[in-house]
Amino acid sequence: MSKLLMNLRHVPEDESDDVRGLLDAHRIEYYETRPSRWGISSGGIWISDDADLAEAKRLMAEYQARRQSQARAEYEAARRDGTAETFWTILRNEPARVLLTGVAILLLLGLVALPVILLSR
Structure with missing residues (x-):
């Protein structure tokens, strides 16, 4: 087999x-x-x-x-x-990608924290 x-x-x-x-x-x-x-x-x-x-x-x-x-x-x-390649070279070469990735991370963290925030009220 x-x-x-x-x-x-x-x-x-x-x-x-x-x-x-x-x-x-x-x-x-x-x-x-x-x-x-x-x-x-x-x-x-x-x-x-x-x-x-x-x-x-x-x-x-x-x-x-x-x-x-x-x-x-x-x-x-x-x-x-x-x-x-380091974080700073990526930031310098592709600032929009780094910014959008950071925003996406913050949105996902907010979505994960949202149930906790809503249940704590």
Whole structure:
């Protein structure tokens, strides 16, 4: 019976391509389901043979560890160079987005607090 190796929701295309290449390189049979048209299911990469599942999970763990260390190194390099995105750079570059997000947060907090305020009277 097939087992899900990787859910493709919010997965960048380069990461899913890397995983496909990794499985192909190790001759692990898999198939892929595509996301549904309306976003109900996100698609995934499935391992066809249960015997290959342990090896596929081991390879995925190694790949994810490498990807994580690479991403952290890139972020640290960007921080040292001063090119890493911070709240202040976002505020400077997109003030309307930050303002609208703040207003939305305040409205949602007000909605959450409204029952408490109404019940306390």
